[in-house]
Amino acid sequence: MINELRNVEIQHDRLRFRRNMERIGEIAAFEISKELEQREVEIQTPLDTIKVKEIAVQPVITTIFTGRSSFISGILNYLDRADCGFVAAYRKHDANDYFSIKQDYLTCPNIEGRP
Numbered sequence: 472m473i474n475e476l477r478n479v480e481i482q483h484d485r486l487r488f489r490r491n492m493e494r495i496g497e498i499a500a501f502e503i504s505k506e507l508e509q510r511e512v513e514i515q516t517p518l519d520t521i522k523v524k525e526i527a528v529q530p531v532i533t534t535i536f537t538g539r540s541s542f543i544s545g546i547l548n549y550l551d552r553a554d555c556g557f558v559a560a561y562r563k564h565d566a567n568d569y570f571s572i573k574q575d576y577l578t579c580p581n582i583e584g585r586p
Contacts, residue, residue: 489541496545503530504550507586529553530586533579535560554580 472491475481482488510527513520533556534543547553556579562570 492541493545496542500546500549531582
């Protein structure tokens with residue numbers, strides 16, 4: 472996956488590049504989910520009631536608008552009950568090639584007490 476992202480022959484295949492970014496997001500979400508607080512709940516299966524673990528407090532996934540939208544899609548494939556936030560920001564360069572970060576837009580749900 473990562474080799475394909477870096478390979479100059481393959482990375483021009485936009486569909487493959489986006490899918491690889493999505494796959495990396497899915498793997499990242501799986502790893503992140505291991506660190507989130509879990510709670511035990513009972514669910515009814517066709518055979519019996521069982522106890523399972525689920526994420527105690529759904530996270531808020533936030534990104535800066537860039538080419539990472541496929542990455543975020545991959546994360547949301549696994550953390551599909553998470554809320555999303557988005558930031559539109561960019562580097563503003565001056566004549567001396569210094570830059571500052573300009574934020575044009577931010578949308579985010581309440582993050583109080585949320586991972």
